[in-house]
């Protein structure tokens with residue numbers, strides 16, 4: 001009677017809402033393996049049996065399981081190795097070790113390495129079901145958390161990326177569609193345009209976000225060490241290789257590998273990388289064993305890879321593997337509407353970092369920042385604001401705080417000409433000229449009316465009044481039509 005109640009309770013726990021979980025039983029004691037399968041069939045989860053460690057390892061490599069029950073001591077591949085592979089290839093699964101009395105200390109060690117629990121032989125059906133149901137609960141809880149996190153990310157996903165321009169809006173809209181997939185992404189753009197920020201956002205908005213994103217800058221690593229950094233090495237592979245070392249691919253397993261400055265990768269490494277991407281297997285330098293890896297590739301370059309292919313510096317087959325999807329980040333001078341919100345963001349965060357109060361930017365500085373060409377893009381803007389915040393002593397970033405390269409620059413934008421030229425205004429009425437000035441300034445401030453009033457040196461109420469006048473004239477939905485960029 002007592003047992004039946006226990007069974008009912010287990011059946012309830014096993015019947016928690018959610019699709020059935022997949023269980024793998026690995027045991028070279030065939031009778032025990034099939035007995036476990038029979039007991040577990042009662043709690044409604046499909047069970048696959050492997051009657052050797054090798055067979056179990058193969059199943060882990062080729063199939064998907066949520067719970068793995070493995071004997072600790074087996075002839076070929078033992079339970080510790082099964083645990084290892086499950087942690088690498090099925091990181092969301094839970095592993096239960098089956099152990100004899102003599103090997104309990106080994107089972108405890110397995111738990112320290114991430115096993116969920118252990119079952120001591122002889123195993124009773126009730127004990128087996130109870131431990132498995134606990135693992136079911138744990139896996140389901142993790143799945144629910146991931147789902148919840150996914151919903152939160154959908155809502156708050158790209159909040160670290162600051163932008164107001166249509167060009168960046170299009171980039172972000174595309175990213176939102178690409179991030180949740182497993183597609184390889186190549187990010188192009190001048191230095192400092194935010195390629196790494198985008199790579200992070202792709203990872204954080206993908207199902208891999210619970211795992212690592214590992215970044216490797218191919219230009220920053222000595223040519224002879226790139227392969228060891230990527231694939232790892234075994235002790236003795238080089239004079240300096242005093243111990244086995246995991247490479248970026250293994251470290252990023254289950255997550256994302258971000259290869260920055262991919263255009264600087266040496267040609268022999270490009271061939272090896274291509275092979276890894278084709279087979280999903282890596283070989284540590286100096287080793288002859290292969291290891292399966294599952295990583296999403298995101299790479300970035302400021303170089304023109306089409307040109308590099310023409311000169312033979314980059315392999316076209318690798319290029320096509322890496323750029324299943326391409327994201328191009330325009331230089332900052334081609335999306336000037338981002339300058340005001342980025343300035344505002346950096347002013348706030350850097351003032352906090354330097355424990356200072358900086359309330360704003362003077363109109364003259366706002367104009368300088370807007371019209372400067374930013375050859376170093378967002379990074380240069382960030383560095384400029386950083387230096388200004390450090391130098392500032394009156395709570396307002398003014399001309400005397402400007403870095404020399406900005407101080408010396410003239411105010412007319414050199415490239416695309418985001419502002420229409422004042423010469424066009426000759427022949428217009430003063431009212432038209434005033435309206436033009438207000439609309440251009442609103443464009444500079446990204447639509448921020450308070451800031452626009454400050455830049456124009458008029459009161460906010462005066463600005464509102466003038467805007468209302470324009471609106472009542474020709475804009476019913478209450479928006480101010482800004483001058484077109486073309």
Ligand SMILES: Nc1ncnc2c1ncn2[C@@H]1O[C@H](COP(=O)(O)OP(=O)(O)OP(=O)(O)O)[C@@H](O)[C@H]1O
Nearest residue numbers: 160161162190191192193194195196197302378379
């Ligand atoms: N849209 C953005 N919003 C907020 N911060 C940004 C944005 N774009 C870039 N940044 C900041 O600008 C700096 C440079 O960005 P990042 O390192 O991503 O550029 P990059 O294109 O990878 O540069 P490089 O080619 O030199 O590696 C970083 O401090 C980053 O946080």
